[in-house]
Amino acid sequence: MPQSITVLLIDDNPADLLLAQEAFSEYSERVRVISHTGGREALAYLKDTQQALPNVIVLDVNMPGMSGFEVLGAIREDPELRHLPVVMLTTSAQEKDIDAAYDLITSSYMVKNAKFSEFVDQIDQFVKYWLGSQFKRTRRP
Numbered sequence: 001m002p003q004s005i006t007v008l009l010i011d012d013n014p015a016d017l018l019l020a021q022e023a024f025s026e027y028s029e030r031v032r033v034i035s036h037t038g039g040r041e042a043l044a045y046l047k048d049t050q051q052a053l054p055n056v057i058v059l060d061v062n063m064p065g066m067s068g069f070e071v072l073g074a075i076r077e078d079p080e081l082r083h084l085p086v087v088m089l090t091t092s093a094q095e096k097d098i099d100a101a102y103d104l105i106t107s108s109y110m111v112k113n114a115k116f117s118e119f120v121d122q123i124d125q126f127v128k129y130w131l132g133s134q135f136k137r138t139r140r141p
Helices: 014-027 039-047 068-077 095-103 116-131
Strands: 005-010 031-036 056-059 086-090 108-111
Touching: 005 014, 005 039, 005 116, 014 031, 014 116, 031 039, 039 068, 056 068, 068 086, 068 095, 095 108
Parallel strands: 005 031, 005 056, 056 086, 086 108
Antiparallel strands: none
């Protein structure tokens, strides 16, 4: 079991980023959160070979410029990144969005709970699951 994990959080909404960071802060000793507010910025970070890859990516669906689906598609097309687990975390419970995410091979699709205490419970379950997981350790395909 990993002692800690790194999560790349991609969400364009500053308020949602802050809420997620606050929810993850309970695990600050075991979870490192790196945040990006846009898809292009996050992809540039992921492709920078000087940066260690995150263990898991948390990705919003509805973002301007480059949607979460486009980011997920770019990750799945890149041989050095396609192995990364990507969890869609969004307010959209629309069937077409859920289907599109799974068609692009998302690892999971979570609908953000509107109540903060229940959202914290979602993050708690997320952290416990990923802390108990094993990950690929190299960038090479």
